[in-house]
Amino acid sequence: MSAPAILPARGFADRMTATFWRHPRVLLAILLTPPLLWLGVVYLGSLVALLWQSFYSIDEFSGVVKQEFTLKTYAELLRPSNFDILVRTVIMAAVVTLACAALAFPIAYYAARYAKGHWKAAFYLGVMLPLWSSYLVKVYAWKLILAKEGIIGWAAERTHSSWIIDGLLSIPGLEGSSLSTSPLGTFAVFVYIWLPYMILPMQAALERVPNSMLEASADLGATRGQTFRTVILPLALPGVIAGSIFTFSLTLGDYIIPQIIGNSANFIGMAVYQLQGTAGNIPLAAAFAVVPIAVMLVYLAIARRMGAFDAL
């Protein structure tokens, strides 16, 4: 007696697996329907609603939203007081992104190229640990660190280097009574908070650059600097861009850090928060919210044109 060529189905799971084998698309449909519903209806739907709102305007006397299509709200964005907010936010996001990239690269490079075993675990823990604690607690902790009586001020006083901080705080545009009330403080906290989002994609990208590629570059006569510019950077660029999308867009949208740290100058996020809340100007809030989306689209288009995704 030999075994049958076709084994009997043992139950429901066997029959389901057989069904999926005969109709591969069924499984795909089951898997994709919930996320597509979420993405399509809740996510994209609210985005479209937002866009829609931004083309309405508010009646300046009654404060009622006029449901007519107009570009008047967008024109309002160009008013000096509003335009300042846009410029300030975009500059801050750009500077924060550059600083994050500069700080993240050595860490990511070390983790991707040298860290093994326990050191790799220590790296992941070190990078992720700050993400486990509350964002608000961290920001308030930084307020204390950066305050005049904080540890930085104390250390500067003890080492007679307070003049460095005073000097920085007297630079036009960065003025403040202490680091925690200066745009420098806002910048420092942004960099601290978003740094992990730059390190992780960068490390993933650098890990995909095989060692033999770096050796080949040296073998062909390239210095470390040439290898960095012509091999490492182009190959890691998709990771850098991915990281910069996080740091750039998170800074563009944040409204808590500039509220707690810095000189209370308005940022896009804060403007949106105030406009939709106390002011009740939903159309202008929506128009403000469209700006980061537009900026990111322009940024990605430039990155693409520069060949950032060629190595993907």
Added chain:
Amino acid sequence: MTAAVEFSNVSRHFGNVKAVDGVDLTIAEGSFFAMLGPSGSGKTTCLRLISGFEKPTGGAIRIFGEDVSNTPPHLRNVNTVFQDYALFPHMNVRDNVAYGLMVKGMGRSQRRAKADEMLALVKLGAYGDRKPAQLSGGQRQRVALARALVNEPRVLLLDEPLGALDLKLREAMQDELKALQKRLGLTFVFVTHDQHEALSMADSLAVFNEGRIAQIGSPQDIYDRPATRFVADFVGSSNVLPPDLTRALGGPAEWASLRPEATRLAASGPVSGRVTALRYLGSGTRVVIEAQGTEIAALVPAGQPVPAEGTTTAIAFDQGALHLMGAA
């Protein structure tokens, strides 16, 4: 004539692991030198010591008489064809080949012309604008070769360059590499674990075992007169005879090797055994006989009678074919 590469008592230890241990080696200028050995035998580490990706923990390495112990890879006038080719995926084929010239500061039009020239030499003249990902394995291998040769190195290092190719392509590339080496008159140092490749391509070769050189010599030397059991085992399909069997066959009580081509089947003789396996090779049949617990292979040329499996036959051999060797 100065040696192209010279190792004097070179070691490379990684902690307790002696990857390369006290190697002395001289590679003549213009020769095709193969480093043969199983994985972990130290052959690749030796290659990396020449290119500079490993630093010796002892001894001295000279390239054309110059001590390179303190010279980083980018200042050594040697180039490598990497095992995985290591082509830059974000550059097209022409820019890959021109890379070495670019980092040395050669102008764009000049280096592109040189790269195209070199691509033509490896028969890829029309592929300059493609990306490496659009090429086949054999084509990528040629690009890697062109990229190394365009720098006019004094020594070309090849790290298992044919390992990833299929058999037919590999044989074609072997002939081509050999021809290229002859034409350029360049010193090629070639790492491989494939004994046929090493024997058929090299002018001389070193057989590595556990970080040391087991034997160094011409392919004929190595194949006909293996110095140790390891070499006989690894290099050839040679039969390795223990001392008892050597004596039974009429030699002294020492380890010996006997090539299958020189092994004959006879009706009667001092040593006989049972035929355990037959393999038809076209040009003949390989017959394996088990005698006194040792398997002995004999090559029966086509046209001669082949014994059936399970039958008993005696073993004979050509005069002088028995080669005595050390036990190591």
